[in-house]
Amino acid sequence: MLSLTHSVRMALGSIGSSKLRSALTTLGIVIGVAAVIANVSLGASFNEFFTEEIGTVGNNFIIIEGKSPHLFHDNEMKLVKNTPGIVGVSPLRQGVAEAKFISTTRQIQVQGVSEDYEEVANIEMESGSFLDDNDKYMAVLGHDVAYEKFGKNILEKNTIELTFTTRDGEVVTQKFKVKGIVKSPETSFVQSGIESDERIFIPISTMNEIIGEDYYWGFFAAATSMESIDDVTDELDKRLARHLGVPFRDIDNEDAKPYALMNQAEILKEVDQLSAALGSLLTSVALISLIVGSIGIMNIMLVTVTERTNEIGIMKSLGYKNHEVLSLFIVESMVVGLIGGILGTGLGILGAFMADSAMGLPYIFPLDLIFVGMLVSIIVGLLAGVYPANKAAKMNPVDALRHE
Structure with missing residues (x-):
C-alpha cells in the first residue's frame, strides 16, 4: 500500500x-x-x-440639509433639538469670504456654527477654545488656515478681517479676534465639500447678521449612540415632514420632501x-x-x-x-x-x-x-x-x- x-x-x-x-x-x-x-x-x-475617516467627522452624526433657501429657521432648530435621542445640534451656514491677515489676502471658506458643533463634529482644539453662543466677532481657524494659507502663523488672540458679499452685492468687512486653532484631524475625508483644516468658524448668528439673512442651510446633529441612530433619524424625519407640511403618503418619498437626511450609519453602510x-x-x-x-x-x-x-x-x-x-x-x-x-x-x-x-x-x-x-x-x-x-x-x- x-x-x-x-x-x-x-x-x-x-x-x-x-x-x-x-x-x-x-x-x-x-x-x-x-x-x-x-x-x-x-x-x-x-x-x-x-x-x-468618517468617524473623524462626528460622533453618531445626522446631517439635515435643506433643498431650498429660507427653509430652516429657529423653529426648525428647536424641533431638531427637542427630538428624542438628539444630544446636540448645530445650525450650519457656509460661504466664501475674503480673509486678510496683516497684508495677505486669501479666499477662505467660512462656516457659521453654534457651540454644539464642537461636540457633534468631533472638533479637537490645538490651542485656545471653540466658539460659544455668547461670542460675537470671534473666529476659530482650521489648522491649515492658521499655519499655511497666509505664509505666516496666525496665533490665538490675533485679529483677521473677513469680507463678505451679500446677495444684494453689498460688501461688508468685519474684524474677528482669533479664539482658537483647530487641531488637524489628519484625515482626507471631505465634509460638506471642504476639509476641516481649511475652514474658518464663526458664530452663525454673527454670520447671518453680517449677510443680512436669518435662515440656516441645514443642521449637524448627534444621536445618543450608533445603535439608536436609525430610529432617531426616522423620528426626526417624521417630525420634520409633519412640521413642513409633507403629506403622510409622501413621507418615504425622498423626492417629495424639501430636505434631505443622512446619518453616519447610512454612510458606513454605503462604504461597506x-x-x-x-x-x-x-x-x-x-x-x-x-x-x-x-x-x-x-x-x-x-x-x-x-x-x-x-x-x-x-x-x-x-x-x-x-x-x-x-x-x-x-x-x-x-x-x-x-x-x-x-x-x-x-x-x-x-x-x-x-x-x-x-x-x-x-x-x-x-x-x-x-x-x-x-x-x-x-x-x-x-x-x-x-x-x-x-x-x-x-x-x-x-x-x-x-x-x-
Missing part, C-alpha cells in the same frame, strides 16, 4: 528533478494566490480606513457595500490568474505522465494498483499547488503591506487568509491533477513498458 508520506517524497523528488519547469509551473499559482490575498487584505484596509464590490471585482480579476495557474499545472502534469510512461509501466508491473498510481500523481499536483500557495501567500502579505504603507492605509490582514490561500492552492492543484493522474492510472502496463 502506497503511503501518503512515500507519495509526497516521490512528488518532491519529481519536482526537484525539474526545478526550472516546476518553478514556471508554480508561477501562475503564486501570482494568483498573491493577488487574491493582497486584494482581500487591501479591501479590508480600505474599509477600515474609510470607517476611521462599495468596499465589498471593489474587493469582489479585484478578487475576480485575481482568480483569472489562478485559472491560468491551474491550466499550467495540468499541462505540466500531462507532460510528466508522458515522460514517466515507462516508470508507470514498471510500477504497475510491480503490483501498484490503479488507485495508487492515481493518488501518486494527484499528490504531486497538490504539492505543486501547495508550494505555489505558500510562496503566493507570503508574496500577497508582503504586497498588501507595501501597498498599505504606500497609500497610508491601516494594515489589516485577516489571519484566516493564510488558511484560505493554502486551501485554494491545494484545491487548484487537486483539480488540475485529476485528469493527468487518471490518464496515468488507466495506462496498460505492457503498452507503458514499450513506450519510448
Whole structure:
C-alpha cells in the first residue's frame, strides 16, 4: 500500500528533478494566490480606513440639509433639538469670504456654527477654545488656515478681517479676534465639500447678521449612540415632514420632501457595500490568474505522465494498483499547488503591506487568509491533477513498458 508520506517524497523528488519547469509551473499559482490575498487584505484596509475617516467627522452624526433657501429657521432648530435621542445640534451656514491677515489676502471658506458643533463634529482644539453662543466677532481657524494659507502663523488672540458679499452685492468687512486653532484631524475625508483644516468658524448668528439673512442651510446633529441612530433619524424625519407640511403618503418619498437626511450609519453602510464590490471585482480579476495557474499545472502534469510512461509501466508491473498510481500523481499536483500557495501567500502579505504603507492605509490582514490561500492552492492543484493522474492510472502496463 502506497503511503501518503512515500507519495509526497516521490512528488518532491519529481519536482526537484525539474526545478526550472516546476518553478514556471508554480508561477501562475503564486501570482494568483498573491493577488487574491493582497486584494482581500487591501479591501479590508480600505474599509477600515474609510470607517476611521468618517468617524473623524462626528460622533453618531445626522446631517439635515435643506433643498431650498429660507427653509430652516429657529423653529426648525428647536424641533431638531427637542427630538428624542438628539444630544446636540448645530445650525450650519457656509460661504466664501475674503480673509486678510496683516497684508495677505486669501479666499477662505467660512462656516457659521453654534457651540454644539464642537461636540457633534468631533472638533479637537490645538490651542485656545471653540466658539460659544455668547461670542460675537470671534473666529476659530482650521489648522491649515492658521499655519499655511497666509505664509505666516496666525496665533490665538490675533485679529483677521473677513469680507463678505451679500446677495444684494453689498460688501461688508468685519474684524474677528482669533479664539482658537483647530487641531488637524489628519484625515482626507471631505465634509460638506471642504476639509476641516481649511475652514474658518464663526458664530452663525454673527454670520447671518453680517449677510443680512436669518435662515440656516441645514443642521449637524448627534444621536445618543450608533445603535439608536436609525430610529432617531426616522423620528426626526417624521417630525420634520409633519412640521413642513409633507403629506403622510409622501413621507418615504425622498423626492417629495424639501430636505434631505443622512446619518453616519447610512454612510458606513454605503462604504461597506462599495468596499465589498471593489474587493469582489479585484478578487475576480485575481482568480483569472489562478485559472491560468491551474491550466499550467495540468499541462505540466500531462507532460510528466508522458515522460514517466515507462516508470508507470514498471510500477504497475510491480503490483501498484490503479488507485495508487492515481493518488501518486494527484499528490504531486497538490504539492505543486501547495508550494505555489505558500510562496503566493507570503508574496500577497508582503504586497498588501507595501501597498498599505504606500497609500497610508491601516494594515489589516485577516489571519484566516493564510488558511484560505493554502486551501485554494491545494484545491487548484487537486483539480488540475485529476485528469493527468487518471490518464496515468488507466495506462496498460505492457503498452507503458514499450513506450519510448
